Amino acid sequence: MSVAPRETPAAEGSFFAAVRGSLAAIIVLAVLGAASSVVPFIAIVELARVLLPAIDGAPVDAGRVWSIVIIAVVALVVSFGAAFLSGVVGHFADAELQHSLRRRIVRHLQRLPLGWFDQRSSGSARKLVENDVVALHQLVAHSIQDGLTAITVPVISLVYLFVVEWRMALAALVPLVLIFLLYPLMMRGAGEKYVQYDEATQALSGATVEFVQGIAVVKRFGQVGRSHRRYRDATRDYSRFVGEWTRETAVVFTIVELIASPIVVLTWLLTAAVWLTASGGASALDVLPGLLLGLGLTAPLMKLGASGQFLRNATKAQQSLTAFFALPPISQPDSPQTPEGRSVSFQEASFSYDGEHRVLHEIAASCAPGTVTALVGASGSGKST
Structure with a gap:
């Protein structure tokens, strides 16, 4: 009889120890790609400042034009390359993390007492191996890059806008402020709703697995109606809950989507630009940065909202796995003995x-x-x- 080796505290305490270097690379590449993606838009503004005076016969600085073009092309290549590499590194890190976690889960399942399994449905084990691990997949492979992009792009854009034309920067901030004000209203009571959602999802998963595994017995003994009951009830409860939650947030969510839509943002920015130029407060070149960069501020914010859901799922998954790994295994003898005879x-x-x-x-x-x-x-x- 042999005793299973214990995992080191470092392995037990950290989910991301095996991919820590990859996570650092993802962060650096994501920030670099996001920052580089803003440069071509700034280059368009600077090109307009150099070329538009030529309409009135002013000389054109060809060297400056070519410098701006080269910088824009290099920034565009760096942006695409960094985003691509960040995605590749993220997916490789995710594959390594999933492999590591699933091995740990299986090893820990082997050491748990049988009573733990009797108190839970197979859906609980499936949630650990599949749902929780996949939730961490979203964090490593997608959410880090999406979240950093959604923060970096608006910050750099707003800093540039405040430098060149602060009034257009304030106009570009209006949709963002409205979204920030409406978002807590849309997420009112979300904490309790998320708990109910997790319970409904786990109940549906358990009922589905139970029904599929019992099909052979159901067909043999002719208990189709009875076997369907729990699955039908779980499906009905899940659908009713999701439908009610969707209806509660539909109005505010629609308003937020409208405010963040490119058409609405462009209409608002054009209105502000026309007012500034008509009143003589700014020239066409002064409001151009606001039109180009302000149009792209809300899209990253909405993407950040979607990434926030993934981050929440990843946090819940990490808490679930932490609680699972903390379960005490079956005690092992200090001095195991080899049986004598048969x-x-x-x-x-x-x-x-x-x-x-x-x-x-x-x-x-x-x-x-x-x-x-x-x-x-x-x-x-x-x-x-």
Whole structure:
């Protein structure tokens, strides 16, 4: 008899130790790609400042024009290259993380007492191996890059706008402020809703697995209606909950989508630009940066909202896995001994599934080599246990 090796504290305590270097690379590449993606738009503004005066016969600085074009092309290549590499590194890191976590989950399942499995449906184990691990996939492979892009692009754009024309920068901020004000209203009571959503999802998953695994028995004994009942109930409860939550947030969500839509933002920015130029407060070149960069501020913010859901799922998954790995395994003997002979015997064996109510009381048995032992008894007497 051998004792399974214990995992090191570092392996137990950190989910991302195996991919820490990859995560750092993802962060650097994502920020670099996001910052580079703003440069071509700034280059368009600067080109307009150099070329438009030529309409009135002013000389053109060809060297400056070519410098701006080269910088824009290089920034565009760096932006696409960094975003691509960030995605590649993220997916490789995700594959390594999933492999590591699933191995740890399986090893820990092997060491848990049987009572843990009896108290839970197979959907609970499936949630650990599939749903929770996949939630971390979204964090590593997608959400880090999306979130950093959604923050970096608006920050750089707004800093540039405040430098060149602060009034257009304020106009570009209006849709963002409205979204920030409406978002808490849309997410009102979300904490309790998310708990209910997790419970409904787990119930539906367990009912689905139970139904699929029992199809053969159902067909043999003709209990189709009864077997469908739990699955139908779980599906109905899940659909009703999602439908109610969607209806509660539909109005505010639609308003937020409208405010963030490119058409609405462009209309608002054009209105502000026309007012500034008509009143003589700014020239056409002064409002051009606001039109180009302000149009792209809301899209990253909406993407950040979607990434926020992934981040929440990843946090919940990490908490779930942390609680699972903290479950105490079956105790191992300090001095394991190798059995002598081939006989099997035990005395005064008792067992409890929940730790409170014993279902077997001081059982004794002896199975000698070359003999056949049968367990007989009435239904519910404890034969399977």
